[in-house]
Amino acid sequence: MNIEDHNGTTVLHRPNREEPPRNLWTLLIGRPLATADAPHQTIGKLIGLAVFASDALSSTAYATQEILAILIVIGPAAYGLVFPISLVIVGLLAIVTLSYEQTIHAYPNGGGAYIVSRDNLGLLPAKIAAAAILTDYILTVAVSISSGVAQIISAYPQFYPYRVFLAVGLVFFIMMVNLRGVRESGVVFAIPTYFFVVMMFITIIVGLVRYFTGNLGMVVDPPALELLYAPQALTLFLLLRAFSNGTTALTGIEAISDGIPAFKEPRSRNAGITLIWMSSILGSMVLSVSFLAGHIQAVPSEVETVISQIARTVFDGRGVLYLMVISATTIILIMAANTSFADFPRLSAITAADGLLPRQLTYRGSRLVFSRGIAVLALLASLLIVVFQASVTRLIPLYAIGVFISFTLSQSGMARRWWKIGHLKEKEELKERGSVLRYQPGWQVKMVLNGLGALMTFFVMIIFAVTKFTDGAWVVLIIIPLVVILFTVIQSHYQSVAAKLSLEHYGSPVPRVPRNRVLLPIGGVHRGSLAALRYARTLTDDITAVHVSINPEETERIRKKWEQWGDGVRLVIIESSYRRFMEPLLDYIEDIYRRRQPNEVITIIVPQFVSKKRWTNLLHTKTAEALQHELMYYPDIVVTNVPYLVD
Known part of the structure; x- marks a missing residue:
């Protein structure tokens, strides 16, 4: 590993030891070629x-x-x-x-x-x-x-x-x-x-x-x-x-x-x-x-x-x-x-x-x-x-x-x-993008x-x-x-994107976010939701667990479990009269978003089950992906998932 120092910034260079996997696709089109092989492909x-x-x-x-x-x-x-x-x-x-x-x-x-x-x-x-x-x-x-x-x-x-x-x-x-x-x-x-x-x-x-x-x-x-x-x-x-x-x-x-x-x-x-x-x-x-x-x-x-x-x-x-x-x-x-x-x-x-x-x-x-x-x-x-x-x-x-x-x-x-060439002087050069x-x-x-x-x-x-x-x-x-x-x-x-991302006339870097508010949607109280709660604790103490109530009996069991395992974190229960999950949750998030304080970032942390057997992942809902899709146009909202390996 090579280490360089540029104006006080440490830059590390780590060689890649990756060996591309062999699968059906590589059997069809051949083994992957390294970038260094390009001159040999002419x-x-x-x-x-x-x-x-x-x-x-x-x-x-x-x-x-x-x-x-x-x-x-x-x-x-x-x-x-x-x-x-x-x-x-x-x-x-x-x-x-x-x-x-x-x-x-x-x-x-x-x-x-x-x-x-x-x-x-x-x-x-x-x-x-x-x-x-x-x-x-x-x-x-x-x-x-x-x-x-x-x-x-x-x-x-x-x-x-x-x-x-x-x-x-x-x-x-x-x-x-x-x-x-x-x-x-x-x-x-x-x-x-x-x-x-x-x-x-x-x-x-x-x-x-x-x-x-x-x-x-x-x-x-x-x-x-x-x-x-x-x-x-x-x-x-x-x-x-x-x-x-x-x-x-x-x-x-x-x-x-x-x-x-x-x-x-x-x-x-x-x-x-x-x-x-x-x-x-x-x-x-x-x-x-x-x-x-x-x-x-x-x-x-x-x-x-x-x-x-x-x-x-x-x-x-x-x-x-x-x-x-x-x-x-x-x-x-x-x-x-x-x-x-x-x-x-x-x-x-x-x-x-x-x-x-x-x-x-x-x-x-x-x-x-x-x-x-x-x-x-x-x-x-x-x-x-x-x-x-x-x-x-x-x-x-x-x-x-x-x-x-x-x-x-x-x-x-x-x-x-x-x-243009005819109007140049001898030994004069004119550099253009292509020649x-x-x-x-x-x-x-x-x-x-x-x-x-x-x-x-x-x-x-x-x-x-x-x-x-x-x-x-x-x-x-x-x-x-x-x-x-x-x-x-x-x-x-x-x-347009380049202009909005340009650092010219940007001034000094943005200071660290002064305030972070975490929303933790939960469908149950289990090891996965507690792992997400532990991660949320590393970001802020302002944490709100959110449960969308579709089955009152199940909601009551979740409330009792959260009182035991929620470590004092407040729980908001949203009643869903029509048994819908995403719409009431989004309505609550938008309400919090409208009432957020200046320079406040809202982080939504979603527990996610992950199985080593890839086909079984199809059996679990992709709440984080759905929220990311719905909330991608909201500035100052961050959606992240905390995976929990179940087998």
Whole structure:
């Protein structure tokens, strides 16, 4: 034990020798990790790609299908437009990737769009960014899990009636894996991620070889065409709607910038390289899948996915390679939820530390992850899945608006940051909450790049909001402002509490309480009540025992016993005509409270039976807890219980 002396105050440091207990929970999520183990729980680039890129990579499975679902209303001409639209989307992907690569190096502690907006645009834009990206993380889980279940149904249609139960079960499975820690969940998911990448590239390469050798035909026995809208001619609005559907491929780009602290040192470099890998793989797969889907004339359907149609066309049926592709796609879609489980708790913790969400979200669990945030995400995503019946088509209109709001704010913030850097003198530093600014030559080019990216993603956001408004996008456009209002209310509460608890201008410490009055509720005279009386004697001589009379005969026995054992302490008997206990007692306490003297504290001491057999504690009333709940808003009233072990 170390002893220090600070200005006459003795400070003792005692090492903790606690050994966490082993129980069913530790069996499920692993043994508790010490805080000192945190540096060993970080991950490298290969595992980081599995943890943070699964969301982005999984969008390959549905981005092309969602483009086709809109364009198919114009007939066969739709297949000639899928690839050009995908080219534009991949160009946008390149711009956003370059912007976030800069963000990763500028803000190595993570936080993404929220931190960038907070430091460069102000608190309101930061709240909007946080609300948008947190909402999107919830939608990511719902969409990716629902899409994974859709892949299963493509191969096994008999499971269609059970899709909601399957989806919710998978959400809680991924929750449990993530509660084991970032490193362990990354190792668990690494092999399936790379299995998906390998199988997709095998499918793409074989498909392209067969195309260029003239050996790739149309899809055989496509599913029945189900038009979302009536047949119509090609219009600009229709093109924009298809484009907005396809931009769901960009979801997940934000993830790495939010989760930089999970990477090994040098964190920013490792995170930046992982981002480039992810975007390169994603871009090549989106273009290839769109090209092949257009050639085989795949039909967008809830019964069979476009990926399934491409795979069975490329591999001539539902053989082993087809099943491997479907299995890999299903797994990556389910794992895409893992990206949100890695980032939602981290961003929640950052915003909670700033007082925008409950402080409990900043606490790490036994496995050094933000376990409360993980649980909240699982519950909210499951609720969405149940409400929308695990339908990807119904969930997609809600998806991606939040992403592009955060993209726009993040890149606007970075453009503002470069402007501030350009106005610094050489060797001058400007410290902000999230980073340190230093003059950098060539800042103009970077500012223009980020400004252009912000402009493009803003237009995409507007396109998405307009084209998807009637399909359900209005829901998100209402939810995000509501979340911002929630942030503001929580922040206002914390600021009010901090102001009332502040020691600034407080003066000298409050002197000791000059007077303490004790009320001792008793239901009987026994060893427990006498133990409480002995404790009350250590506080004051002004003690009043209180008994609520429900049974007159029992009350008389208590009165006689108290005269014998009460050591002269006065006893107040409250008559309860309607056999109620709490209400007459509270009325008496409030009467005493109103007539209390200045600087008088009223202490209510409640005897409590405690049994070593925990289940038997359910057989005893919790009077102290009930009084604490009822009297917590009364200043100068203290409720305490005196436990008495009965076995």
